Amino acid sequence: MSEHPILETRSLGKRYGSRWAVRDLNLLVYPGDVFGFLGPNGAGKSTTIRMALSLIRPTTGEVRLFGRSLRSDRSAALRSVGGIVERPDFYGYLSAVKNLEIVGALYGGVPARRIWEVLELVGLKERGNDRVKAYSHGMKQRLGIAQALLSDPELIVLDEPTSGLDPQGMKEIRELITHLAREKKKTIILSSHLLNEIEMVATRMAIINKGELKVQGAVQDLLKSGEYRVLITGEPLAKLKSVLRRHRRLVKAVEPAETGMMVTMDREHVPAIAAALVRANVRLSGIIPRRSLEEYFLSITENATES
Ligand SMILES: Nc1ncnc2c1ncn2[C@@H]1O[C@H](COP(=O)(O)OP(=O)(O)O)[C@@H](O)[C@H]1O
Ligand SMILES: [Mg+2]
Known part of the structure; x- marks a missing residue:
């Protein structure tokens, strides 16, 4: 493939004590992929995503984003990445808009227009001034995605965005992911422990188990092989x-x-x-x-x- 990967992990590993949570992991995510990262609970998905977002340091190997190494070129590598790891945390007594302003301040401030834009994208425009504690779980997940979208990143990393949602909530998240990929031309990595979830939205996928990569490839090829x-x-x-x-x-x-x-x-x-x-x-x-x-x-x- 001549195209350069947006995310690449090279022999990535993380050890906690004597146990490897992730071991010798080589992932390749290309522009335009909806990349499904599938594995049962405890497989190492969140650990991998934390390393990819530079929230924790790898024990071995490295992460490259947009061709830049997280180790040597951290801020440039992360410039076009937005992500949520596990359940996003918000201030319940503040409105969605206020919460997004606080997150936006970390990027040096985000204009109100952008906040309302991302709220609209995730279907929360009408509820933007409501306190987050009144939100359903599905609305909080969508607010998490809104947060990841704030800086208009090219790559969006979502760790189990549908976990704990009812079927309708899951469907809304899937539709949002498909919309972001097709209309907004985002590259998306999403993890899940459910194969059918991945199958419905992903174009490429990897399966990990006990920290190790089992298969990686186009969803269509893998499912008919x-x-x-x-x-x-x-x-x-x-x-x-x-x-x-x-x-x-x-x-x-x-x-x-x-x-x-x-x-x-x-x-x-x-x-x-x-x-x-x-x-x-x-x-x-x-x-x-x-x-x-x-x-x-x-x-x-x-x-x-x-x-
Ligand atoms: N901070 C930590 N300290 C020790 N062990 C951890 C830590 N984080 C994760 N682990 C272990 O690493 C393994 C992978 O966890 P995780 O990446 O959360 O899996 P997944 O997200 O696929 O469910 C598990 O065995 C987990 O207990
Ligand atoms: Mg996890």
């Missing part, structure tokens, strides 16, 4: 099984699943199997693709919650 497995459900089950047996040529493996049969096969054979099942009068209720990345991610997530 690997073996194709489909969960086929229908009634009667005995007939479904016998049709699959008769078409052994087309399927690589069949295992019983909770609600039907899990079939491994080439994607191109799915229509033939579906047609055969219909011909045999199986009342099909579902042919559900199960992607290997999804299963893989679920398996590491389960292991993470056990430990």
Whole structure:
């Protein structure tokens, strides 16, 4: 790729005591990416983001932003970056506008016009003069994004922006992220512990687990790679099984699943199997693709919650 990355981590690592929270991490984020940073709880997402925003110092390696090293060129590297780490903190007894003024003062002051602009962008214009303590959790998250947008950065880093939100709140944040990427041409990094969240908005993604990078690439490529497995459900089950047996040529493996049969096969054979099942009068209720990345991610997530 000829394009230069906006963010690059080189052998980035952070050790706390004897434990590595992040280890030998090499991430590449390019201009225009909505970069999904996926990992179960404790994987090292927030630690990585803190290092990327220069809030903590790496134990090994380095972060480069816009081609500049955070170590040697910190203020220039951070000039076009805005971010929130975990839950943003606000003064509850002050209005959103007042809170943003306080944050803006850190940049040497931000004009009132800009404050109202970012409030409008995140859908809080009508509530700008209300005290933040009266805000819902979703509104606070959006105010956090407004804060990250204040200096009009090219790169916006959001750590689990949808965590703790209800489905409607999650959807609003997703729409906001898509809007910022498409209309405002921002590059966005967002972390999440939910694959489907990332899948819905991200163009590229990385998965980390226990501090280490597992995969990185275009979301589309990653989700279609690997073996194709489909969960086929229908009634009667005995007939479904016998049709699959008769078409052994087309399927690589069949295992019983909770609600039907899990079939491994080439994607191109799915229509033939579906047609055969219909011909045999199986009342099909579902042919559900199960992607290997999804299963893989679920398996590491389960292991993470056990430990
Ligand atoms: N300040 C700290 N001191 C010690 N351990 C920490 C600290 N911050 C994070 N960790 C540990 O680093 C690991 C990664 O944490 P974190 O980056 O918060 O994960 P995530 O954001 O993916 O849930 C966890 O095991 C966590 O307990
Ligand atoms: Mg975190």
